[in-house]
Amino acid sequence: MCQRITTFAIIAIALMLIALFITGRTVPSTAAACPGDFDGNRRVNIADFLAFVVVFGTSSADANYNSQMDFDSSGSVEIADFLAFVEVFGTECGDGGDTNATGLFTQTLFHNGITREYIIYVPGSYDGTSKVPLMLNFHGYGGIANQYLKYADMRPLADIENFILVYPQGTLLNGYPHWNSGLESDNNKSxxxxxxxVEALIDEICSRYNIDSARVYSCGYSNGAFFAYALACYHSDKIAAIGSVAGTMMEETYNNCRPVHPMAMINIHGTSDYVVPYGGGSAGLLSIDEVLAYWVGFNNASNTPIVNRMNDRGVTIEHYSYTDGDNNTSVEHYKVIDGGHVWFDIGYDGSNTSRLIWNFVSRYDIHGTN
Incomplete structure (x- = not known):
């Protein structure tokens, strides 16, 4: 055991130094994330690394296992967790208490007897003098917010467009982080x-920052997209427009959907998604055509879409735009031919997935087009 730790420590330190040398990154105290700060001193340093070494290779069955060091919640502390640790090594953790501070912060909110966590990104352009939009981006089932942030990174957009960005963290269900998009019932497993x-989170952020409460947007991937649809149905008084990537609506959500205003919606989905099938299927999942039909009908948009098709690096993408809805709302769909269950690395007319979502939702406030 000691030999394994010593060997790993030597290799790990070398890799860490190489990584830091290659990236050459320095992170100011107001712009750092807190994951990896195991000793709570607001800095991810060598003491945290040594603590990580002690539990490397352990699993949930071992006494020394520490779930905080299991970055990907796989049940064991492995090389993937070490690589995630390297990403945050050398950073300092701002406490986020200064609402004039910009950068990336991990924050907590006590709600319903549970300490909930979220990551907030405040762009450098924010100075508090004018109202800015808020974008909530929800990870998929089993997702970790600080990893999903890199997978579906909207920070460059936030810098350019001057909006505050939040990646909330779901709670565990059967050992995996999730979002409970169902209504309270005996059939709901969560x-x-x-x-x-999320309502408390929006209120908290609006109280601390100069947020335009009419321009709060929600998007998500997979289970996070299910949740974005549910927010649009059950809490539309808080949400202006939504985006879905590789997600759909449950029949329960469809049957109980009661938005209080026309809801602009953009959906991006692959035809070869076998996790959330394009054509719907078992477990009460609507097909993408059914989802589009619902929102087109609810918004009283045109039933005849404007259709365009393009090819990006060998990937065919069809764009459907249903316009002229109430309050000038619209519904858009990007159909990725043979696309799988991913946050797509595509470019449509020069825009990637994050840009497509932002360009769409940002046209609207809670009253319609802004």
Whole structure:
């Protein structure tokens, strides 16, 4: 055991130094993330690294296992967790208490007896003098917010467009982080009050920052997209427009959907998604055509879409735009031919997935086009 730790420590330190040398990054105290700060001193340093070495190779069955060091929640502390640790090594953790501070912060919110976590990014252009939009981006089932942030990174957009960006963290269900998009019932396997958490989160952020409450947007991937649809249905008083990537609506959400205003919606989905099938299927999942039909009908948009097709690096993408809805709302769909269950690395007319979502939702406030 000692030999394994010593060997690993030598290799790990060398890799860490190489990584830091290659990236040459320095992170100011107001712009750092807190994951990896195991000793709570607001800095990810060598003491945290040594603590990580002690539990490397352990699993949930071992006494020394520490779930905080299991970055990907796989049940064991492995090389993937070490690589995630390297990403944050050398950073300092701002406490986010200064609402004039910009950068990336990990924050907590106590709700319904549980300490909930979220990552907030405040762009350097924010100075508090004018109202800015808020974008909530929800990870998929099993997702970790600080990893999803890199996978579906909207920070460059936030810098350019001057909006505050939040990646909330879901709670565990059967050992995996999730979002509870269902209503309270005996059939719901989750008892997480995620709707209440998000409402409290929006209120908290609006109280600390100069947020345009009419321009709060929600998007998500997979289970996070299910949740974005549910927010649009059950809490539309808080949400102006939504975006979905590789997600759909549950029949329960469809049957109980009661938005209080026309809701602009953009959907990006692959035809070869076998996790959330394009054509719907078992477990009460609507097909993408059914989802589009619902929102087109609810918004009283044109049933005849404007259709365009393009090819990006061998990937065919069809764009459907249903316009002229109430309050000038619209519904858009990007159909990725043979696309799988991913946050797509595509470019449509020069825009990637994040840009497509932002360009769409930002046209609207809670009253329609802004």
């Amino acid at each position: 008892d997480a009050d995620d709707f209440g958490f």
